[in-house]
Amino acid sequence: MPKTKNTLRLNLLAMFIAIIILQTSIPLIGYIPIGPLSITIIPTTVVIATILLGTTDGAIIGGVWGLITFVRAYIWPTSPLATIVFVNPIVSVFPRIMIGLVAGWAYTALRKRFKNQSLSVSIAAILGSITNTVLVLGLIYVFYKAKAPQLYQINMEKLLPYLIGVVGTNGVPEAIFSGIVTPLIAVPLSRAIKRRQ
Amino acid sequence: MSNFLFGRYLPGNSWVHQMSPQSKLMLSFYFVIVIFFANNLASYAALAVLIAIVILLSGVSILFFLKGIRPLVWLIIFTVALQILFSAGGTVLWKWGPFSVTNLSLINGGFIFIRFLLIIMISTVLTLTTTPLAIADGVQTVLKPLKKVKFPVDTLALMLSIALRFVPTLMDEMETILNAQRSRGVDFGSGSLKHRVQAAVPLLVPLFTGAINHAENLSTAMEARGFSDSEHRSKYRIYRWQLKDTVSWLVFLLVGGLVLYLRK
Numbered sequence: 487m488p489k490t491k492n493t494l495r496l497n498l499l500a501m502f503i504a505i506i507i508l509q510t511s512i513p514l515i516g517y518i519p520i521g522p523l524s525i526t527i528i529p530t531t532v533v534i535a536t537i538l539l540g541t542t543d544g545a546i547i548g549g550v551w552g553l554i555t556f557v558r559a560y561i562w563p564t565s566p567l568a569t570i571v572f573v574n575p576i577v578s579v580f581p582r583i584m585i586g587l588v589a590g591w592a593y594t595a596l597r598k599r600f601k602n603q604s605l606s607v608s609i610a611a612i613l614g615s616i617t618n619t620v621l622v623l624g625l626i627y628v629f630y631k632a633k634a635p636q637l638y639q640i641n642m643e644k645l646l647p648y649l650i651g652v653v654g655t656n657g658v659p660e661a662i663f664s665g666i667v668t669p670l671i672a673v674p675l676s677r678a679i680k681r682r683q
Numbered sequence: 684m685s686n687f688l689f690g691r692y693l694p695g696n697s698w699v700h701q702m703s704p705q706s707k708l709m710l711s712f713y714f715v716i717v718i719f720f721a722n723n724l725a726s727y728a729a730l731a732v733l734i735a736i737v738i739l740l741s742g743v744s745i746l747f748f749l750k751g752i753r754p755l756v757w758l759i760i761f762t763v764a765l766q767i768l769f770s771a772g773g774t775v776l777w778k779w780g781p782f783s784v785t786n787l788s789l790i791n792g793g794f795i796f797i798r799f800l801l802i803i804m805i806s807t808v809l810t811l812t813t814t815p816l817a818i819a820d821g822v823q824t825v826l827k828p829l830k831k832v833k834f835p836v837d838t839l840a841l842m843l844s845i846a847l848r849f850v851p852t853l854m855d856e857m858e859t860i861l862n863a864q865r866s867r868g869v870d871f872g873s874g875s876l877k878h879r880v881q882a883a884v885p886l887l888v889p890l891f892t893g894a895i896n897h898a899e900n901l902s903t904a905m906e907a908r909g910f911s912d913s914e915h916r917s918k919y920r921i922y923r924w925q926l927k928d929t930v931s932w933l934v935f936l937l938v939g940g941l942v943l944y945l946r947k
Contacts, residue, residue: 492912493905496838497898500845505894507850508857515857515886518879527883534891560715561806562755663880670884675891 495539502535502547510554518663525660529618530668532582533589533611537672538679541590548586552579571626581621589614603676604669611668612661619657623650691751691810697742698927699812704821706928707809710935714805717939718798726945727797733938734804743811751807752800759799767792815847820922837916845901853894860889 509516536544559572596606823840
């Protein structure tokens, strides 16, 4: 029955959105502070959604995360970085949609080649995480070059090295974390879902 | 717990409470856009007076607003400091290495401080006087024109309402999981990357499994009650455009015009 599947899909998407909302507002399960860095584990959630629900839905979940980041950059910023960078919807939303798409494509391509599901999930997760970092960094650079109007007119020329330093140093542990944790969560979950159907 | 959406709503019967959520949402949007145009003392003052009137009309004690700003104080100070130390132009008053303070940067820093406050105030008014579900309803009404291009507005709104409904539930579950793991001796607050990974997995797996269980149970329950699609649903609460909305919009548009007139 296709209709039943639609209702389930709607509810699964809603639950993933709820988890994302939770992760963006509670530090412990959304961000892991390690020393001076604060790495986000939300890309992990996006990749898990991609693997369990498919590429399109993963992109939707990523987009929702981006929208939340975008709105919060104005009304309830999480870091000074957010007020400078994420007030631009292209920087905050687009990379997050791409996490879902890249991880989804990588996963479907890898599953055809490898027998090992964990390995495919791990590589897809690392790629998804790297997509986020690279696109955010790249777009910051592009918009700096294009001299886009900003909410807070800060002299970007002096600030750019620091900005790239912060995002870049976060990106590496984020990718490692994603690569290790995502298969540990996604594989048992996908088995649990299969068992019920 | 820093929470920007939940547990902040204060029931009331004021002017702002009675306005329809869609117009409150659009007004907040409009207000943030107008803030972009303000660039001198007079225009910022006009906006500050407007927001003071809105706060008075919301019937919410000013203490709640101050409480809302408290977790953001350091962030605001940091951003203002960045602005003051890193902006160029104007007469240099003080210089040390890459940092410099100019008279222009001081003025801009002050304006950014006001800008921050104004945006936080308007969004606080919105979340203090509107329930999350009413906001979801407002989003649905605001996005209605997108239906013309086949964008699934109603499905999105339903999804958002379900998500908002389940955030507190999932939060409770997470608390239980956290305490269960803590009672087994897991330390969430410290340790190396490897340690953190080991702590995160037994937290996230039950959370996701719980969420998937909710989704399945809810689907069964919805279908048992005859849910077929989200396009033709009726509503329990209907928010209509009222005279109060029209009056508020007129005032906001007037102030918007004033800001355009006053700006340099």
